[in-house]
Amino acid sequence: MNRWVAIAILIAVLAVIASAPGALLVAVVTLVYAWLTRLWARFGVRRVQYSRRLGASRAVAGDMVPLDVMIWNRKPLPLPWVAADDLVSDGLAVRERPQLDRDNEVQGRRIMHNAWSLAWYERVVRHFHLDDVRRGVYEFGPVRIRVRDILGRDAVEGSLELPDRLVVSPPALPVRRSGRETSPLGERRARRSLFVDPALYAGVRPFQPGDSTRRIHWRATARLGRAVSRRYEPARGREVLLALDIQTLPGPHWQMTWDDQAFEALCTTTASLARRLLDQGASVGLAAASFTGTPQRYAWLAPQASASQLARAGALLARVGPICSAPFGGLLTWLTRRLPPGATVMVLSARDPRAFLPALRRLAAGGYSVELVCTATDAAEHVRHARAIGIHAAAASLVPSPEHPDAVVMAV
């Protein structure tokens, strides 16, 4: 452009010398055009404020999440055309933008395109709606902003990081039982308990070498004339670990195929059981051999009975993907290093359990209470296989339909 400006000035000088008004007009028009172009190129994106506001940073699958986008031209220079390409994760449905183009630069992102014409100091807010969000973690940003000058030529562009995240948990639905309820969910008698609960006093027994002095019952010792120690009941705290078998199709664990509907049903059933167990006062944890965006091989949430544990479980389930990070049997073996014997391991699976039944038997033999919850369409068959080797099993299904469930029914 500098060359054109120099030529225009030269023409203007020559036009003045030669007294040629036509040439002078051409030179002036060229100079004005150059000035206008430089004006928008220099100040176009300055003091342009773009912001995005998500109605919530956490949601449950099926929710509608409002999304507001605001642009504000905070300077006297009007912007005849300004566009913002906001990148959003794949899988989001924006009601007002049914078609979102795929971005060529950032993988897994789509472009939410907006364009405005802004007067000086004008601010515009647009309201969008993310409809029927699916389970997962969605990222927003960066934003690319482009400004055109008064003649419609691209003047300048800039970009903003503006990161945002939406975590969508699976729904935690009510759990109903179709059969006779024999015991609370997740409670089965363990074969043995290694721990005693000092809250459950069960009497006294003769003092044995190695007993802590804290355990001596001094009053009984004085009364009987010989040292006696307190005796306690075995620990009966309900600690339930929900082990999620994320492989939904038969075959090796490293295969990259999965049944999407079965996987989502598995996540929904897991969240629903976690809610039911927490309501019953159990400590609930979660484990899966899945990639969750961290370097850890296994997704892991330590058992806890606190009120906010369901939110933590929901956040972890939002991150769990359908690709296995390790064989499920390996996860079950790993659990023995994280859980005390006596705890309940509740396995949720959508495939034939015969692939990991030996690992379940080893867990049961190790003092864990093991239960299998089958969520596949042929769950009755899977339940029969598990029961044949003495593993407690139940079939779970989403009703009225897996696509739009409002409850989980457990067939005991």
Next chain:
Amino acid sequence: MSSKDMTRAPARPATDAQPLRGDRFLQHIGEAVAQAVVGAERPLRLLATALLAEGHALVEDVPGVGKTLLARAFAASLGLSFARVQGTPDLLPTDVTGSSILEGQRFRFVPGPVFTNVLLVDEINRATPRTQSALLEAMQERQVSAEGETRPLPDPFLVLATQNPVELEGTFALPEAQLDRFLLRIELGYPGEDDERRIASRHQASAEPMSNVQPVHAAAEVRALREAARTIRVSDEVERYAVALVRATREQEDVRLGASPRSSVALYRAAQAWALLDGRDFVLPDDVRSLAAAVLEHRLLLDVDRELRGATVRGVVEAVLDSVPVPLADEPG
């Protein structure tokens, strides 16, 4: 599992001529605590508020931000007797309260670490619920019933409990009834860059920063200030405002269990102590606002479905503060 320090004489004795002012008290302990702790002015003020309002404080934050150091330095600066209990799953109630042992033909009661002025219960959520509940009576009634006998605790008595909200493995969440007994919940947060550099250089210069903390006040002065805090004036408008804030928590749709009437008392008492530490003899609505989060957040139980959708207790308290009108000075009545 527990340790006990002896009471030390204060380095700055009170003068009889002039009663100690709350702001001077805070300044003195601030200077003493600053010998060991960097950049914890608000948490320290909240601890002093809990002490003067006859409450207890729960210090909650991620590992390594100085929760335990702050609690130890605070106790050391007051020259009060101090004991520490480390919460572990095998900690028994008698390890906290004490027990009788047979000596000859008689039983002798050996007091536990709870018989002290400042009790630091480190990682309280690692103790079993039974041991946690053993602290309930001590915290609320300031007495211990053991072996059929009730024994009063020293005066003043302050429980400073710490817990880490991140590590959940092997922990027992504090029940709502016990959380309600903590007057304040205090979060430290990460220090700023300058403060962090000062922390690093201080640890280079001195192996144990706690050794620099000297007691600056005595128990009698604390008791006198506590009495003074009770006399701080609370106008009807401010009182109505505090109660309205507490009641508004019960009407929030994100909340399953709102703040209890005990919270109203806590907010009232804490605001009095907060005003005293500011050198005033009356409570402002701003005092109540400053304390609302620390007093109310840990007492609220969120609705499970709302929590799944990202509701937080902080958001609830902010909504309550936004929704309840602040009384203005020129309002009639």
